[in-house]
Amino acid sequence: MIKTKRRLKSSETTLDLVKRKPVVWLFPLLTVMVMVMGTSMVVRPQIAEIISTRKKLAVAEETLDKLVDKRKFLEEMANSSLDQDLEETKRVLPDRKPVYTVVEDLSQELAAHEITLVSYDLSPGGVASEGAVTEEIPRDEGVDPDLAESESQPQVEMEMARLEVSLDMVGTVGRMVEWMERLRTLAPLTSVEAMSFEVDPGEFFGLILASDNQFGQVGAISLGAAEEPAEQIEMQTKMSIYYMPAVTIDQAIGEPLPELEPELKKVLAKLAEYQEYQPLTGEGQQLLPESLGRENVFAY
């Protein structure tokens, strides 16, 4: 009770004091004013800046992580068999139109399978010119981390093209089946678009479809009676020989490179099974334009 009375007395005294000397509150009022003005003019903008910088930092750290991963991946690739793998891939899917391969080696290849090439027809298409070459687009420099999210995926714009060849061949069913199977492991990549016969090809289709091979693996085909030197049949085929010309690289530096999917690794492993056309030997080799110092007019 005594303390309460004293406090009340003291409070009354303080109020009295304020009434008597208002200058007592000058410093506290000044403090409050500094706090209010400082909060609105300094602290709030600073906190907003901190939040903004924190967000930028998170994006920058994410970008840095991606870049580090990408750099490590590229260093790993540089020390791996990338060149060898690329060469192997280019052997199966060349950069340039394989016109001379078809022209020079096809009859030799067919002869090796005891098939007579009656005629062939191909349309090599456009002749190489400067305008036909697609130059590489340089990558963008100095990617703003703020824009990292909107960057496009690194990509190579490449389109597979094909050289169409029509062949008219004569051979036994057995040899034809062998040839068709051979096409499935032939480099450059070749596919049969059409097959037609004037007369019944006998077991041909049955034999062709008998193997359940995948990715060009030649399955065990029982030729049976067809293997015997039977009647010669004439077959017209339309084949597509594939290549992948001009490369346009449009890669964003900040995006990681995707690793090869298992499916692509499987394809890469299988490429070794692809064999090239039987090379010409002797005088025939001189027909190749490079050996004669001539320009490959389709090489672009």
Place this chain on the structure above:
Amino acid sequence: MAKKATINLLREYLRDKRRDQAVVVRVQLYAGVVLAVYVAIVVGVFSIRAVYVTKFNKTQAAIASEEERIDGLSEVEGKYLVLRAKLQAIADRLATENRMRQYLKDLYQYIPAEVELVSVEVGGNASGLTLQMKAADIFMANKALASFKEAVAKQAYVRTTVSGVSREANGEYSLTISVEVNSGVVEGEE
């Protein structure tokens, strides 16, 4: 008495003055403490900002450094992208080829033994197959068509069209059947 009263008054005045001074000091002290705490908070905010800005600048420098190193490896990157694109193209091509082969295999079993398959053609962009068959007479031709009708019923082909029926000079019938299979899925396969 007057002197004593004056002394008491003076004492009381001095006591009041001391008390007033104590109150003034206390109020100023409280305000000073509050101001000091506030200034400390402001300094803390500035320090936190400085830490973030420094860290951000360091990260930006590291990014620039990594970009420079990656740029030095651009040849490797280009090769890898080409390798990847080519492998993808090969994989797609082989997958299409295997798919079309499977379709042909499935269709082949519906061709009656008496009917000869003489031509097979893959449609543009592997959208379908066109089969040409020869039948000795109209009954065999009809049998082949009936068999293909069964195939259409069992398999999920998009469209099957008999695009040509002709009778040749030797009395044989020639049938051309187009099967659109691009988005069709063969039952029990794949």
